[in-house]
Amino acid sequence: MNLLLLEEADFVAADRAILRDRRLKHLQEVHRAEAGESLRVGLLGGQMGRGHLLRLNAQEAELEVELLQQAPPAKLPVTLLLALPRPKMLRRVLQTVASMGVPRLVLLNSYRVEKSFWQTPFLEPQAIREQLLLGLEQARDTLLPEVLIEKRFKPFVEDRLPQLVAGTRGLVGHPGEYPPCPRALSEPVTLAIGPEGGWIPYEIEKLTEAGLQPVQLGERILRVETAVSALLARLF
Amino acid sequence: MNLLLLEEADFVAADRAILRDRRLKHLQEVHRAEAGESLRVGLLGGQMGRGHLLRLNAQEAELEVELLQQAPPAKLPVTLLLALPRPKMLRRVLQTVASMGVPRLVLLNSYRVEKSFWQTPFLEPQAIREQLLLGLEQARDTLLPEVLIEKRFKPFVEDRLPQLVAGTRGLVGHPGEYPPCPRALSEPVTLAIGPEGGWIPYEIEKLTEAGLQPVQLGERILRVETAVSALLARLF
Numbered sequence: 419m420n421l422l423l424l425e426e427a428d429f430v431a432a433d434r435a436i437l438r439d440r441r442l443k444h445l446q447e448v449h450r451a452e453a454g455e456s457l458r459v460g461l462l463g464g465q466m467g468r469g470h471l472l473r474l475n476a477q478e479a480e481l482e483v484e485l486l487q488q489a490p491p492a493k494l495p496v497t498l499l500l501a502l503p504r505p506k507m508l509r510r511v512l513q514t515v516a517s518m519g520v521p522r523l524v525l526l527n528s529y530r531v532e533k534s535f536w537q538t539p540f541l542e543p544q545a546i547r548e549q550l551l552l553g554l555e556q557a558r559d560t561l562l563p564e565v566l567i568e569k570r571f572k573p574f575v576e577d578r579l580p581q582l583v584a585g586t587r588g589l590v591g592h593p594g595e596y597p598p599c600p601r602a603l604s605e606p607v608t609l610a611i612g613p614e615g616g617w618i619p620y621e622i623e624k625l626t627e628a629g630l631q632p633v634q635l636g637e638r639i640l641r642v643e644t645a646v647s648a649l650l651a652r653l654f
Numbered sequence: 655m656n657l658l659l660l661e662e663a664d665f666v667a668a669d670r671a672i673l674r675d676r677r678l679k680h681l682q683e684v685h686r687a688e689a690g691e692s693l694r695v696g697l698l699g700g701q702m703g704r705g706h707l708l709r710l711n712a713q714e715a716e717l718e719v720e721l722l723q724q725a726p727p728a729k730l731p732v733t734l735l736l737a738l739p740r741p742k743m744l745r746r747v748l749q750t751v752a753s754m755g756v757p758r759l760v761l762l763n764s765y766r767v768e769k770s771f772w773q774t775p776f777l778e779p780q781a782i783r784e785q786l787l788l789g790l791e792q793a794r795d796t797l798l799p800e801v802l803i804e805k806r807f808k809p810f811v812e813d814r815l816p817q818l819v820a821g822t823r824g825l826v827g828h829p830g831e832y833p834p835c836p837r838a839l840s841e842p843v844t845l846a847i848g849p850e851g852g853w854i855p856y857e858i859e860k861l862t863e864a865g866l867q868p869v870q871l872g873e874r875i876l877r878v879e880t881a882v883s884a885l886l887a888r889l890f
Contacts (some may be wrong), residue, residue, distance in 0.1 A: 420875045448710075466832055469805065471764045491872065491873040491874055508708045514877075514880055515876075516882065517874060517877065517880060518874065518876070518884070519874060536688035543713065543715035550655035556875060556876070557875055557876065558873070558875055559874065584735065590740075601837055601838060602837060628702055633877075635887075636727065637727040637794070637795055638727055638753060638755060638795065639753075639792060639794060640750075640753055640754070640792070641750075641753065641792055643879075644750055644753060644754065644883045647880045647883040647884045647887070648754070648883045648884065648886070649887070650884070651818065651871075651883070651884035651885070651887040651888045654886065
């Protein structure tokens with residue numbers, strides 16, 4: 419937790435916040451924070467600032483909060499389409515996505531996504547939000563990414579994807595005889611990353627029709643989480 | 655497991671291998687493999703090829719193995735120095751390092767590495783090897799990275815690091831007012847990545863003296879695992 423993220427509901431006065439949840443626990447157990455300390459804070463959806471820890475005990479922590487005219491770091495100009503990963507990986511990928519500054523994530527079905535993955539409680543809005551918050555705290559960001567869930571590949575790719583791709587460079591990561599993933603782009607990008615086992619040819623065809631060009635990242639097959647950070651670091 | 659990694663000890667004849675361990679379990683439970691199937695195999699430390707599954711039961715799997723004159727994918731020209739991550743992260747990082755093709759990893763002490771991290775059983779050679787194998791299987795590689803353990807920062811950085819850096823481009827990832835991490839290098843690199851919380855100024859000073867130039871990857875503070883894949887994807 420490199421940034422203590424505060425929400426409106428934490429405030430008991432304009433410049434006073436009280437914490438009682440996992441953030442309190444983290445302050446005590448990981449930071450081993452003590453009254454008098456000054457912490458980097460951010461208002462969820464807003465500015466960054468400092469928090470002065472007035473008191474801290476097993477029940478709650480009280481902070482005097484000073485928000486500065488300091489914006490969170492810029493987001494990447496990207497919409498990321500991700501074939502739904504297995505639940506354990508999903509949680510980590512959500513953190514990675516939030517920490518790297520992806521503003522919009524689409525979790526998409528694909529032939530090689532196991533049906534059971536869609537049943538995971540980690541897809542509940544509250545569970546998604548929890549992982550995104552961890553990613554924001556890690557990277558010192560205050561703006562939650564938007565997460566869209568698309569359980570049906572074909573209608574999404576045919577009807578909605580073309581509008582998402584319009585005005586962006588569309589790319590789909592896929593191993594094979596494709597051009598290498600481009601580097602250091604400044605234009606907006608729509609990037610699709612497949613499931614473990616990869617997209618099937620039909621999916622590549624449909625994604626290509628919707629405006630995504632297949633690109634590869636070398637011979638090595640990477641885990642989804644590694645591919646996400648590697649592709650984003652290469653692109654921007 | 656995108657590659658079934660075989661070891662010399664698995665062979666009962668020149669072209670026959672028998673598996674009884676986690677690979678058997680994986681073939682049955684994840685691949686749901688059946689006799690007659692052909693699998694992508696590699697010989698640990700050697701060539702790639704095909705394995706024809708002759709039989710498979712709860713006790714063992716027998717494969718007819720045909721190794722081809724197909725080399726594993728090229729390694730990255732990098733030596734990676736990593737401040738020892740916390741045990742859970744260490745396991746994942748070892749997989750990431752192996753899957754991305756890092757040929758040599760140095761796990762290094764740093765002021766912000768908690769002393770308890772050095773006590774983890776995940777640092778035992780057998781445990782390290784296990785995670786590296788998972789990374790190789792993921793990326794379809796057969797060559798184990800070399801892992802060096804350096805529990806004392808100063809003697810390593812003063813006495814041994816300069817020789818590692820010689821003839822390479824030395825870089826240390828560090829947030830701050832430094833040049834951005836370079837892109838698309840073809841020269842060999844020695845890259846150091848700090849602990850959660852970062853290197854302390856003394857360490858940056860010593861690493862710089864040893865020939866590593868600080869570079870940054872933007873304002874966002876990334877988890878070690880994400881930083882490893884992002885920096886490697888940016889550099890090469």
